[in-house]
Amino acid sequence: MVDVETFIPEAKAEIAEAIGDDNAVIALSGGVDSSTAAALAYDAIGDQLTPVYVDTGLMRKGETEQIRETFEYMDSLRIVDATDRFLDELEGVTDPEEKRHAIGEQFIREFETVAREVEADYLVQGTIYPDRIESEGTIKSHHNVGGLPDVVDFDGIVEPMRDLYKDEVREVARELDLEEIISERMPFPGPGLAVRIIGEVTAEKLEVAREANHVVEEELEEYEPWQALAAVIGKATGVKGDNRVHGWVVAVRSVESRDGMTARAQEIDWETLQRIQSRITGENDTVSRVVYDVTHKPPATIEYE
Template identity: 45%
Template sequence: MAADAASTSTIVILDFGSQYTQLIARRIREFNVFSVVLPCTAPLSDVLALNPKGIILSGGPSSVYDADAPAADPKVLTTELPILGICYGLQFITHHLGGKVHPADKREYGHARVQIANHNRLFAGLPQEINVWMSHGDSAVQLPEGFTQTAQTSSALASIANEEKRIWAVQFHPEVNHSEKGSELLRNFVIEICGAKPDWTPEHFIQSTVERVRAQVGPKGHAICGLSGGVDSSVAAVLVHKAIGDRLTCIFVNNGVLRKEEFAKVQATMREKLGLKVIAVDAGERFLSRLSGITDPEAKRKIIGNEFIAVFDDEAEKILKDLETKGVAEHDAEGNEVAWLVQGTLYPDVIESSSVKGPSQTIKSHHNVGGLPENMKLKLIEPLRDLFKDEVRRIGRDLGMPEEILERQPFPGPGLAVRILGEITPDRVAILQEADAVVVEEVKAAGLYRQLWQSFAVLLPVKTVGVMGDQRTYAYTCAIRAVTSEDGMTADWAPLPYEVLKTISSRIVNEVRGINRVVYDITSKPPGTIEWE
């Protein structure tokens, strides 16, 4: 998604590789102002093409004096647009405008108390002292000409400003919840200093997206949506259906690694409650055959991504032949039939799949991002590509979608394939389906489903000895995973009540043949990821 520059205020965030960059974007969107993250290496022309109201320079893990420091164009500091530097951003400003940055005598990490010495526009309405979150090993020791220090901690400079140049910078991270009054500080910059209007609302997003998709597909074009039954693909489908109506055909594929009874349930929901035209394709054997003997998680994701597109291509060909017969198929300049593939790709999928947002590392590819084949026949429509999960749910509510769909916990595109460690076989899929169903049932019964970001079972490639009915068993180990999160970018393991864990464990061991041991995963993200693969 891109902001409509003619009607929407935009704040550009240049990413220097900070783990908090996406959080800056989220905080700004909470003010109903559109924000877009660009890599710090983006040409200045690309930044200005977005007609931004202001620019934020993110934090980052590097030092400005390193030979391989992220190479942003220093001319960004001469645009006369309001600029806010955060952590590394402050050091970048200092370094490139003639000041000096050195390693700090004392590294600041964690909570710090900041004394505000100068209540300029950035600190308007804030108290004299605030608790903030610091994470830096360097410090500005000499300010550029025209800059003044506006706040400090007991051991270091905390903020600087040059109001004539319209540049402000803080050494701490106002975007994290640990920073007191951080949201107010960002609001001061975005609304008061930049003059951005809070006009980026679900209503505006729906209207602009519908108009854009309608223009993209054209008056005769047809689209295919790959439905998973989850929130993302469902909202994407309803949005595109709103734009082009019955020229959208949804395809729901049984890839052999769906949850228990999901193939039938999703079909009913999409047709009866959302009014979508759905073609169901049972390709379970086809997928499992391709996955046979594969244990590498990246290989699994790419195989599933490629196979999905192959299935879609097959179905698209049938649909287009039917349209051709009816004389309503659209053709491009070369005479090729035109069709589009709609996907529910979200911002975190893109971020974790590719280092497109600056020097951040690739964590893992997602089947609908890093797993797509280069020679794909269908053209992509990804209306939710720049949204976070909670924003997608807000859009869904404004579209009038039922809560039972919107409140579903995220389910990975590759399905249970990334929750079965090791080889994927029909028997192992069946075992995990039963175990996962127990987890979902008991979490819902305890009234915890909506409080958790995700809760699920993982089948490990580990067998252990057990005793059941006075007989020795040798069966698989199942891990239970439950996390809380705001957007999936970071997550904390959830302290499920012991009684809930006890019931889950007892039911799995007694009801699921093939599992005799249950363990609980207490790893947060980072250092782990939410999914095991």
């Protein structure tokens, strides 16, 4: 486990030394990783830092409003609405790795645009150790590691938490007095809901995924999962009222883990699962059935793509 009293001053010193008298932007998603990195960098270089939250259209329900409220103390916070640009980039893309690379490249282009405006030469990221291991191996690319384009218009990328696991990041966040809604927040993938949609990302699928994920997070909060999610995995026949429908199939997944490298599917009681399926199918007429994923990691990954 990381010694936070040693790590925090060392991380701040590393950030300050790497950036010097220049400016930097930081990719702020609202998750514990990027939020902790932002807090470290803001303490280290103050007004030299511009936190950038990119609303990709792939975010959780109410995400943008929460980011605005939580980080309003950072005067230089930029919120960029890039929904249309991301969806345009993803149009027709069905391969999971192509999705991640498309999202990674578009993220970088958005950060480069802001960086030019504020004359920033450096990008700070909340990359952690499992991100690097999965991207350097053959599991999957992370949009902020293996998903980066070959040409990046920054003098350097600073990753102060590159050797930490998720539970260590939470320890750092608590020591920095970040709000509990941030420090204890369950992981959410950098590519957002795009990796919780099998096949092409469309506005219709996104709406189903966003609402279903909201239901799952609410209903499974008492189980304190490492991660709980809903994914749109295809279509199947169902019945709504007296009519046959060919609706979306939503897979619910809830896992326990220490660091995300391995995970075990949680045992959820039948009543809770029935309540989840009732809400998801009842609140969205286009969903025909809900299934529960009982697969551990390995052989599955936590996310679907």
